Amino acid sequence: MTKSASNRPEAASEQPWYRDGLRFECTGCGNCCTGAPGYVWVNQAEIEALAERLGMPVSRFERRYVRKIGIRRSLKEYANFDCVFLDRKTRKCTVYEQRPRQCRTWPFWKSNLRTPQTWKATCEVCPGSGQGKLYQLEKIEEQAAVVSV
Numbered sequence: 001m002t003k004s005a006s007n008r009p010e011a012a013s014e015q016p017w018y019r020d021g022l023r024f025e026c027t028g029c030g031n032c033c034t035g036a037p038g039y040v041w042v043n044q045a046e047i048e049a050l051a052e053r054l055g056m057p058v059s060r061f062e063r064r065y066v067r068k069i070g071i072r073r074s075l076k077e078y079a080n081f082d083c084v085f086l087d088r089k090t091r092k093c094t095v096y097e098q099r100p101r102q103c104r105t106w107p108f109w110k111s112n113l114r115t116p117q118t119w120k121a122t123c124e125v126c127p128g129s130g131q132g133k134l135y136q137l138e139k140i141e142e143q144a145a146v147v148s149v
Ligand code: SF4
Pocket: 025, 026, 027, 028, 029, 030, 031, 032, 033, 106, 125, 126, 127, 128, 129
């Protein structure tokens, strides 16, 4: 539904519920790379960077690691739904420096920030969320605008 324009004078200065910032500091647990089935969306630039990182032609990289979902492309998962680039022993990302934007901007995704309840649910699956370093509103908004997840 399209929102109608508001005549309330304070409307322009309304800020999101997380206006005072949110805390996040990754513990390296690997939960966000595992768990329920999901998608790690990748664009052409990310595919090329990952292929270069692995020293293989883009076409081979795509056949091995990428799946098409409609018109979009996602990294593949193992049968247990772990990300294909998660090291199964160490539980660490094996392409960390080239990780896609979706991974870089976690947990500040629009879907996680929608309400205090969605953020609480995020904190329940990600022990780093709600802890540690305080991120200011501006930085959170910047991250949330990078990809639509
Ligand atoms: S779930 Fe959170 S704390 Fe665990 S690896 Fe992912 S970002 Fe880090």
